[in-house]
Amino acid sequence: MRVGVLALQGDVSEHRAALADLGVDSSPVRSVAELDGVDAMVLPGGESTAIAHLLVTSGLLGPLESRLRQGMPAFGTCAGLVLLASSITDGRPDQPALGLLDVTVLRNGYGRQVASFESSSELAGGVRVPTVFIRAPRITEAGDGVEVLATIDVGDGAHPVLVRQGAVLGASFHPELTPDRTVHALFVDLASASRSAVHK
Ligand code: GLN
Numbered sequence: 001m002r003v004g005v006l007a008l009q010g011d012v013s014e015h016r017a018a019l020a021d022l023g024v025d026s027s028p029v030r031s032v033a034e035l036d037g038v039d040a041m042v043l044p045g046g047e048s049t050a051i052a053h054l055l056v057t058s059g060l061l062g063p064l065e066s067r068l069r070q071g072m073p074a075f076g077t078c079a080g081l082v083l084l085a086s087s088i089t090d091g092r093p094d095q096p097a098l099g100l101l102d103v104t105v106l107r108n109g110y111g112r113q114v115a116s117f118e119s120s121s122e123l124a125g126g127v128r129v130p131t132v133f134i135r136a137p138r139i140t141e142a143g144d145g146v147e148v149l150a151t152i153d154v155g156d157g158a159h160p161v162l163v164r165q166g167a168v169l170g171a172s173f174h175p176e177l178t179p180d181r182t183v184h185a186l187f188v189d190l191a192s193a194s195r196s197a198v199h200k
Contacts, residue, residue, distance in 0.1 A: 001195060003188075004029035004038030006064075008054035010046020010079060014176035018184040032063045040073040040167075040191040043080030045134070045174050048088075048107070051079055052095045061096060068100050073167035073191035075184075081170035082107060082137050089140065100168045102143030103160075109138025110154065110172070121150040121161055121173075129182045131161060131173035139163060139172060149186075167194035 005015045007028030019026040019042075026042075029035050041064070043051070055061040068074055076084040087104040088097050110117075116134040123129060131152065139160040142148060150162035152172075161172040162183065167190050175183035 001039045001192060002027060002037065003040045003042060004035060005042045005044060008058065009050045010044035011176055012044055015042045015044050018176050018181055021181050022185055022188055024188055030058065032060060035060065035063055035067065039195060043074060043076040043083050045078035045080060048079035048082035049092050049095055051083060065098055068098060071167065073194050074100060075169045075187040077171045077174055077176060078134065078136055081105060081172060084168060084170050101163060101165050101170045102146050103139050103163060104141040105137035106140050107137055108135045110136045119152060121152055123150050127182055130178040130180050132177045133173050136172045167191060
């Protein structure tokens with residue numbers, strides 16, 4: 001399996017390093033030809049409005065959306081989660097929501113850059129993962145088909161920060177910015193299972 005990392009803007013090398021630590025081949029995706037060569041996609045953190053704009057100008061938006069709709073596994077972190085969401089509150093009016101995850105996200109919903117913070121969240125089975133939030137999107141609604149894998153409570157109730165719908169995983173935080181590989185390993189497992197189901 002080769003995992004593509006959308007390389008238009010954002011923390012591409014950090015995701016590739018995380019995948020390499022798990023022994024997974026990755027390549028940057030900046031063009032349709034590069035997209036054709038990968039089996040799963042990571043949409044990195046960065047700035048979703050900038051990534052969305054570059055998706056349009058590079059001609060990648062349509063082909064990426066159609067691969068994702070055909071069931072290609074995907075993992076979006078922070079800005080990547082915003083791109084995968086079905087509804088974006090406080091996005092730019094021309095900002096596409098790919099709709100692969102049935103969630104509503106509020107951009108910068110945990111505060112601006114100065115309010116960036118580190119915490120940790122517990123996954124099923126009691127594993128704790130470190131969570132880094134940088135102008136992070138807040139998941140304000142999640143549809144019935146969305147499994148909430150981790151939450152955080154910043155004083156106003158628990159909100160989902162790691163969600164899954166089929167082979168699509170989304171994180172409000174940045175697992176690529178910590179040395180812990182739990183969340184990337186979860187995605188690699190999901191993507192491998194989904195590929196073997198398709199190729200049976
Ligand atoms: N607030 C940014 C956005 O809307 C995401 C920030 C991030 O990825 N660290 O794209």
